[in-house]
Amino acid sequence: MDAHGPLSDNGVVRLLTHTGDRLEHPEYSPFAQDLDFAALRAMWREMVIVRAFDTEATSLQRQGELGLWVAALGQEAAQIGSGHALTDRDWVFPSYREHGVAYLRGVDLADILRTFRGLEHSSWVPNEHNFHLYTLVIGAHTLHATGYAMAMDWDGLVGSGRPDHDAAVICYFGDGATSEGDTNEALVFAAVNNAPIVFFCQNNQYAISEPTTRQSKVALAQRASGVGIPGVRVDGNDVLASYAVTRQALERARSGGGPTFIEALTYRMAAHTTSDDPTRYRTRDEEDYWRERDPIARLTAYLERAGELPQAFQEEVRAEGKELATRARIRLKESVRAPARDMFDHVYAEPHATVDSERAWYERYEESFVDAEGSHR
Amino acid sequence: MTTLTMAAAINAGLRKAMERDPKVVLMGEDIGVLGGVFRVTDGLHKDFGGDRVRDTPLAESGIVGTAIGMAMRGYRPVCEIQFDGFIFPAFSQITTQLAKMHYRAQGNITLPVTIRVPFAGNIGAIEHHSESPEGYFTHTPGLRVAAPATPEDGFTMIQQAIACPDPVIFFEPKARYWDKADVDLDAPFDEAKATTGMSRARIVRQGDDATIVAYGPTVRLALQVAQVSEEEGSSVEVIDLRSLSPLDHQTVVRSVKKTGRCVIVHEAPSAFGVGAEIAARVTEEAFFHLEAPVLRVGGFFMPYPGSKFEHDYLPSVDRLLDAVDRVLAH
Numbered sequence: 001m002d003a004h005g006p007l008s009d010n011g012v013v014r015l016l017t018h019t020g021d022r023l024e025h026p027e028y029s030p031f032a033q034d035l036d037f038a039a040l041r042a043m044w045r046e047m048v049i050v051r052a053f054d055t056e057a058t059s060l061q062r063q064g065e066l067g068l069w070v071a072a073l074g075q076e077a078a079q080i081g082s083g084h085a086l087t088d089r090d091w092v093f094p095s096y097r098e099h100g101v102a103y104l105r106g107v108d109l110a111d112i113l114r115t116f117r118g119l120e121h122s123s124w125v126p127n128e129h130n131f132h133l134y135t136l137v138i139g140a141h142t143l144h145a146t147g148y149a150m151a152m153d154w155d156g157l158v159g160s161g162r163p164d165h166d167a168a169v170i171c172y173f174g175d176g177a178t179s180e181g182d183t184n185e186a187l188v189f190a191a192v193n194n195a196p197i198v199f200f201c202q203n204n205q206y207a208i209s210e211p212t213t214r215q216s217k218v219a220l221a222q223r224a225s226g227v228g229i230p231g232v233r234v235d236g237n238d239v240l241a242s243y244a245v246t247r248q249a250l251e252r253a254r255s256g257g258g259p260t261f262i263e264a265l266t267y268r269m270a271a272h273t274t275s276d277d278p279t280r281y282r283t284r285d286e287e288d289y290w291r292e293r294d295p296i297a298r299l300t301a302y303l304e305r306a307g308e309l310p311q312a313f314q315e316e317v318r319a320e321g322k323e324l325a326t327r328a329r330i331r332l333k334e335s336v337r338a339p340a341r342d343m344f345d346h347v348y349a350e351p352h353a354t355v356d357s358e359r360a361w362y363e364r365y366e367e368s369f370v371d372a373e374g375s376h377r
Numbered sequence: 378m379t380t381l382t383m384a385a386a387i388n389a390g391l392r393k394a395m396e397r398d399p400k401v402v403l404m405g406e407d408i409g410v411l412g413g414v415f416r417v418t419d420g421l422h423k424d425f426g427g428d429r430v431r432d433t434p435l436a437e438s439g440i441v442g443t444a445i446g447m448a449m450r451g452y453r454p455v456c457e458i459q460f461d462g463f464i465f466p467a468f469s470q471i472t473t474q475l476a477k478m479h480y481r482a483q484g485n486i487t488l489p490v491t492i493r494v495p496f497a498g499n500i501g502a503i504e505h506h507s508e509s510p511e512g513y514f515t516h517t518p519g520l521r522v523a524a525p526a527t528p529e530d531g532f533t534m535i536q537q538a539i540a541c542p543d544p545v546i547f548f549e550p551k552a553r554y555w556d557k558a559d560v561d562l563d564a565p566f567d568e569a570k571a572t573t574g575m576s577r578a579r580i581v582r583q584g585d586d587a588t589i590v591a592y593g594p595t596v597r598l599a600l601q602v603a604q605v606s607e608e609e610g611s612s613v614e615v616i617d618l619r620s621l622s623p624l625d626h627q628t629v630v631r632s633v634k635k636t637g638r639c640v641i642v643h644e645a646p647s648a649f650g651v652g653a654e655i656a657a658r659v660t661e662e663a664f665f666h667l668e669a670p671v672l673r674v675g676g677f678f679m680p681y682p683g684s685k686f687e688h689d690y691l692p693s694v695d696r697l698l699d700a701v702d703r704v705l706a707h
Contacts, residue, residue, distance in 0.1 A: 349542035
């Protein structure tokens with residue numbers, strides 16, 4: 001692997017090796033100090049449950065129940081680690097693969113499937129979770145996140161020094177998004193406005209089929225130096241390190257220290273989506289290499305070796321994961337599409353003549369199929 | 378009553394909106410100390426400060442994209458895109474994000490963002506500074522599109538656009554910025570009627586023989602042609618659409634049912650433009666009242682030419698009069 005390229009291991013913060021051994025880091029270990037075994041078990045539980053759900057969703061797509069599924073497989077540590085550093089007051093702007101973060105924000109994962117079935121474009125109320133809608137236009141939401149963070153600052157939510165008051169934004173995106181104009185504009189706007197935002201890039205090494213080397217000649221975190229904000233690389237398959245670097249960055253943002261760019265080096269273990277075929281562009285050897293660096297496996301190894309992951313707990317969590325998967329499956333199959341006329345709702349906040357007249361026409365058209373006995377012809 | 382140019386009238390409207398609602402924030406390139414390249418925000422930076430009149434980085438997508446985030450937190454951003462031809466870097470944010478967010482969120486997010494765009498030509502400008510891109514936005518569900526033609530409407534409609542809970546693309550005819558008229562700065566403003574108020578067309582001249590439909594920069598042209606027609610013995614009605622989305626087609630249809638003839642004039646290319654939509658509406662709803670085919674007078678289907686050609690490219694009194702004469706010949 002290129003020693004300085006976008007996939008090098010240079011300067012990557014790591015607190016847990018892929019064999020499950022703890023490492024110390026002078027700057028970041030203190031930010032993971034509060035993670036005792038109970039906390040790590042909680043993270044393990046979340047990672048396992050999210051993966052169980054993810055696997056079920058892939059099956060549901062294969063069985064024709066979903067139009068598409070976007071698996072987060074392999075990225076659980078980056079998401080659960082960073083997500084744990086958030087408070088309820090912080091705001092999250094996800095891309096479309098952050099099911100782990102959604103879970104932590106209290107979004108019912110079973111509901112998310114409605115979106116991927118094509119019943120609706122969003123399946124949660126952002127304000128109820130401080131978790132914005134998924135955005136499919138790559139990088140577009142980085143600007144929304146930045147504007148939102150600037151407005152949080154105007155609202156006095158930054159730099160009061162009160163931990164129960166200050167807040168920040170975290171914005172998730174992938175390696176491909178770092179090439180988008182919007183992401184670069186977001187970095188500029190955030191930097192010059194000292195916005196309370198953490199840019200959390202999950203470098204999962206592929207934008208569908210394009211490796212990160214098609215996006216960058218240097219480590220993605222180096223983009224930060226161009227706009228004058230701190231950039232840090234972290235092992236995204238290490239839940240402790242992902243937590244620690246995010247916690248530091250969020251604390252900086254909340255205290256008025258401005259934005260941080262985090263690059264979490266991880267690996268998209270599954271296909272880009274269920275429509276993708278990774279065998280066309282990557283090798284089995286590469287996949288094996290990263291399977292050995294599975295984010296859940298290394299935490300399992302560490303906790304088991306410490307005698308802190310009892311078998312009974314593991315079984316309990318796996319049962320919980322299965323329960324969620326089953327509930328999601330049943331809920332999905334029972335889901336009912338709203339009547340067609342409802343698709344005319346919410347185009348505008350206030351009445352709009354074109355929408356109103358087309359809705360009226362459509363209703364008359366539908367009525368025309370009703371015969372004298374009141375049933376549809 | 379105060380006599381104001383359209384630029385000054387819009388400036389006064391912005392000031393009213395900012396005084397009324399502390400959440401109104403202006404943002405754009407050179408709108409601060411400079412007061413905007415057309416001086417539409419002149420003096421606002423001095424009076425409201427740099428937090429509410431914000432000079433942004435030179436990034437149109439960034440302006441609109443961050444405005445979306447601000448609106449999500451309850452602000453009412455008013456973005457200035459410096460010139461019509463520079464709106465395209467923001468096109469994705471406007472069409473894929475701003476326009477759709479309320480729908481995608483099933484009504485759980487509203488984005489009261491106003492995007493002001495000095496538009497259209499006739500000022501001898503170089504490339505990219507004279508365009509009429511309104512058709513891209515009228516074709517996008519989720520956006521409202523408005524274009525004032527007079528100082529009075531500039532003053533009132535900008536306030537209505539800002540008060541409207543939906544995104545509004547507000548096209549300001551730059552050639553009309555220096556037109557003067559009396560504006561009632563103390564006119565009462567009804568926030569609850571803002572959206573309906575700016576959505577209605579206005580009959581600016583009554584007539585019986587033909588209807589000219591215009592908006593923004595071509596309203597004055599239409600009135601000139603109506604005047605010439607009157608001298609030639611024909612009575613021409615002129616409609617200022619004011620709103621392009623929604624389109625107040627009922628006002629147009631009512632008028633055409635009376636006159637039986639319809640000519641639409643805009644600076645944007647005729648092909649696939651706003652005029653095509655109006656022609657289709659009139660054909661659907663006033664077909665049996667028509668005495669002549671519906672005609673369009675617009676820019677030609679080409680990139681906006683060098684400014685030395687613009688008087689030949691743009692709808693002129695002669696070209697519009699020619700079209701009116703042709704419908705009257707039936």
